[in-house]
Amino acid sequence: MPRSHRRAGMSPSQTLLALVLVAVIALMLAYRFAGTPTQQDRKLTIRRIETVMAGLESYAIDSGGMFPTTEQGLKALLARPSHRPVPHNWQGPYVAQADLTDAWGMPLNYVSPAGDGRVYHLWSNGADKTEGGERAEADIQSWQRPSMCP
Numbered sequence: 001m002p003r004s005h006r007r008a009g010m011s012p013s014q015t016l017l018a019l020v021l022v023a024v025i026a027l028m029l030a031y032r033f034a035g036t037p038t039q040q041d042r043k044l045t046i047r048r049i050e051t052v053m054a055g056l057e058s059y060a061i062d063s064g065g066m067f068p069t070t071e072q073g074l075k076a077l078l079a080r081p082s083h084r085p086v087p088h089n090w091q092g093p094y095v096a097q098a099d100l101t102d103a104w105g106m107p108l109n110y111v112s113p114a115g116d117g118r119v120y121h122l123w124s125n126g127a128d129k130t131e132g133g134e135r136a137e138a139d140i141q142s143w144q145r146p147s148m149c150p
Contacts, residue, residue: 038127038136041103045124045140048099052077052108052122053142055094063087067112067119074100074110102140104129118143 010018055077060067066085068076075081078097080090101107102124112120121143128137 041127042136042140044103045126048102049108049122049124049140049142051099052095055092055099056120056122058094059087059090059092062089062091064089068110070111074108102126114143116143 052074056067059077063085064087066087068074068081069085072081072083074095076087077092077094077100080092081087104124104127106125106129109123109125110120114121121141123139123141123143125131126133126137126139131139133139
């Protein structure tokens with residue numbers, strides 16, 4: 001009886017199917033453990049806002065309790081302001097330039113004094129880059145987060 005000479009291994013279509021399955025599983029795991037890009041961007045923006053808040057606190061300590069005014073803006077954390085009120089003991093820079101933008105490349109918004117009795121408001125307009133928004137596109141506001149209330 002003659003023996004058949006079958007090749008061992010997988011056919012090209014079986015190999016392709018196996019590679020596709022491995023790629024799909026890898027993507028599912030990456031998505032599961034890394035989160036969505038929007039979630040990562042929101043987390044990065046929250047970290048930057050917290051960094052700027054720490055910089056504002058250091059600025060206030062060095063400036064006798066004064067925070068930069070709205071007109072001075074967050075630039076006062078990078079370079080000593082040249083217009084009033086000029087801090088006498090400015091020891092900055094208090095943050096890096098990159099910390100003054102959100103994950104979507106937009107500058108963080110800052111108002112001081114805030115109109116509601118708070119010392120300042122610091123926020124990002126979120127992924128949609130406009131005021132408001134819901135869920136993943138909602139604004140990230142220092143005064144709305146328990147861990148970020150000045």
